[in-house]
Amino acid sequence: MTTRSDRHQTRRRPRDRRRQTIAAGAVAAALVAGIAGCSVLGGDDEAATPQTTAAAERTDDKGGTLKAMSLGPVLAWDPQRISSRDDAAFAGRTFLRTLTAYAPSIDAGKQAGLVGDLATDTGKPNKTLTSWAFTLRDGVAWEDGSPVTCEDVKYGISRSFATTVITGGATDALAVLAVPKNPDGTSVYAGPYAPASPATTAGKAAYDTAVTCKDRTITFALSAPVSDFNEMVTQAAFAPVKKEKDQRDKGTFAVFSNGPYKLASPWRASTGGTWVRNPAWKESTDVVRKAYPDRIEYQEGIETQTVAQQIIADGENSRAAVSLGSVPPAIQQNIVTVNALSRRSATAGTGLVDYLVPNLRSKVFATPQARQALSVATNREAYVTALGGATTARPSRTLIPSALPAHHEQDPLKSGRRGDPERAKALLAEAKLTLPVPIRVAYRSSPTADKAMAALVAGWTEAGFAPTVSKLDDEYFTTIARPQAAGAYDVFWSNWAPAWASASTILPALFDSTINLTAAGPGRDYGYFRDPAIDAEIKRIPTIADRAEREKAWAALDVRLQTLGAYIGLAERRALYIAGSDVRNLSVNEVTGGVVEFADIAVR
Template identity: 75%
Template sequence: MLAALVVLLVSGMAGCSLIGGDGDAAETPQVAARDRVDERGGTLKALSLGPVLSWDPQRISARDDAAFAGRIFLRTLTAYQPSTDPRNQSRLVGDLATDAGTPNKDLTSWSFTLREGVAWEDGSPVTCEDVKYGISRTFATTVITGGSTDALAVLAVPKQPNGASVYAGPYATGPAAAAGAAAYDKAVVCRGTMITFALSAPVGDFNEMVSQPAFAPMKKSADKGKDGTYVAFSSGPYKLAAPWRASTGGSWERNPHWKASTDEVRRAYPDRIEHQEGIETQTVAQQIIADGDGARNAVSLGPAPQAIQQHIVSVDTLKERSVTAGTGLVDYLVPNVKSTVFAEPEARQALAVATNRQAYVTALGGSTTGRPTTTLIPESLPAHHDEDPIAAGPRGDADRAKVLLGKAGLTLPVPLRVVYRSSPVADKAMAALVAGWTEAGFAPTLTPLEDDYFQTIGAPAAASSYDVFWSNWSPAWASASTILPALFDSSINLTAAGPGRDYGSFADATVNAEIQRIGRIADRTKREEAWAALDATLQGQGAYIGLAERRALYIAGSDVRNLSANEVIGGVVELADIAVRQ
């Protein structure tokens, strides 16, 4: 039956376009149109290609792995509240902590009080010391690798002359190790159920930073050190029934010591989750589409392939058990301000105005794969805004771009060397931009690179080789503080070694000062409004050109209920609310 379905899909799509028009008519909603289930029971099959790189909280780096872990077995001081409304998905709540934390007046200290009754899978309580120990592991950079090192950057632990922390983590020994441990003990203090962090500088959204797996607790006796890549010692609703099998997966069963009364984030409806990895994405989608006996209770953890998406959204019975969501990953272009082409802001504005974002999205695969954007700030973030300060629009305006090129003093046609990371889809998407640029007076030359792309464009030589760089970025948590400073603060990016992440070598002292000012704003709403205003300023100066926020489409079997996706944690299936019909 599955083989027959594959033939039907291929033959049915061979003679038609996969993306009609702009691809908007068949877009799927973010919440599947199925009856809710608010009862526990059943087994959910979670299928993916994988591979999971680690379940060790301080080693987790992949957004998909972090999202799964954070809903299934791993709890952090704070978390983002599940919601079927994307506008509410950035609501921060206490998870292990009773609330979202309390800063001092100058934002250099944050305190959190742990909930009572939260237990590990062995029944022992999750303590303040467990949280402190888990975070300490991120300092052991030669043992625990791959995860976030934000704790090293912000905690008030002194640095050595070479920039390394004086604290080398909990595995280090000797006199220097003891001194380092004492420094860490001053920065992270436990008093009963309260944990207090001293920071080296003000951090207004530290309470959002600690929602990352790297800030999760670890019970010292469960720590396997360098051998603990797949150790998932649970403080959440599920635990591994047997050791994780890399490239195959594992089964998650209920943690009998988890109490719903201590957890306002996870509903944990299924009794069991069979997590299978190593299955090709196309195969996963085809199995779930077929909806046979082994797939009615299955959900794809990976997006459906582009070639199948239009079939899904065109068939009502499939569309009602699928969802789409923004992933937070934004494709954008960076004009090289060191290039003679883009020395003037009007020239950079001209490229922005000439860029046909809708054509780019259509070439990506339509509305199920992306949505046009002029901003780097994803729609789900509080700082997202609809300002378009230079009126670039989704389709471009060649005539107005020509006027701007004239104001920049450039003679048409203007040579344009564009470099991008090559793939079959990217090749089509970038080619779709050429017509608009050419009509506006540019003479573009596309250079596709396959290997070591970001290393290449981050090298000093790139500044003399290319006029425009393609890039992409996604936030680490629900704040533009994880976007704009990382990409446009020249004080942390531009060095003799290269441009860092500021590939276009954009430098503006006023922007740098504003970044510092915004980071010290205590009120979250005001802080994110300030980030939005700064973003509009950067767009107006032509510091970057937004292209598209990537989207993902997921499908589930007919017995899966409460299917939704969460844009704030990466546009992934929301496992905190999902259920199975009995």
């Protein structure tokens, strides 16, 4: 899934794939001078970073109208079509419930706490973790008053298999449910819309065997052990859909609510819609949502800077408004330093981590010492400063975001946040490389990214590398995933965000060579990293039943990957939100993507 901020970062620009060498010249020197003595984290700078929860007083009062303002666009409200983490987070707190959910908390360290949502608990696995059962709460209803049933959950999930009709959403159900595959890798089950035939009948029978209902209990048979399946089902793609209300290919923005709010009238793309109370929702059946406002007016199509400026001004029409997009970096410092604005702002990590991937097919990075040298030479603080400072990102050596249980602060290569050029030179000598070491670096270009890359180049040059950077604009990830990219570049910039609060959605996707490396290319393993021991550990960890032990194992694996130079962490992106003076309980949820928490937001 992408965050809305990431969609903006990937906005296509005119094709301009200039290659240019940036050496330790005037530009690099100016960057180094500009960041000298600047500490992004720690000391006074750490204290200046805004809080995850706004300082304005909190309330438990119900009522009022909240305005949610966004650039958008929302791509879908259909549960099985939702692809944006921003949209999924809003939907999951207002009209869409899943078997389990992450409980809201003003303490970022507790936001990964899993609770039963539609289900009475977080699920019961069998001893081999190949079967999971969930019992639905009694009294949960759709907006027409009819009960949400086990069959509704089963039908909703079945729609993910209709891959030619329902597109855009997560397809984890196809990957993990014990539904056989055809020789070409597609599922034998083609979803609930497939025309009748012997093949579709057999496919439906296979799905009915994998997903079974008995009264209010739904049981899933999995094709392999999945120890965090109860976290996987927090995704919108596992939400129920009432069959009689399914609009199939015409239902991208169709909403039939089982949460505290429903649409007052059809959603208007590029404009928005108004959410009003769902009278069929019972607070007694919901441990996640408080639903304090009576109405939520969701307005999209407004530039993010305009939203921020209107809310900062706090006029009559914006006192009860909240920004759904992160405030532009140029305005953030003003908010942080003005107490009246800081009190109604909140910030948090988005889970989106920027990182670098050394190309193991490159002669330069064939040895671990050479890859370690690049990591040790990397000035992460300079990178963050170029991005916009502490409110826009935080240095990170790990791909595992700070809100996840597997997050750690270990520094196995002792690289620090600013890098160590002399130690990097020593590692290059161990790798038997002659200074300066030429490297070709590919990255996704933008005005901000250009500055951030220049900051990295300055540090690498000081450490004995001679970088040549390639600005790639259009179809960046498609370009670097082509086999020929392995012969054109030595280092790739990339980013990644977890799908739920587990490192299982990060490390296997990026470094499991058995699922990535094929004749067609590297998949998401852009550096062609292959290590049988790592692959074996990736297969072993999902069989650990205890969540704490499992995430501890992922953290240990991450340390091994860093030590081997499989990747170089750069920074976790952050978002800052501002609300009007009448908004209460403003907080940001890091686990759901660093977005505004709508479970308990309120209006004075």
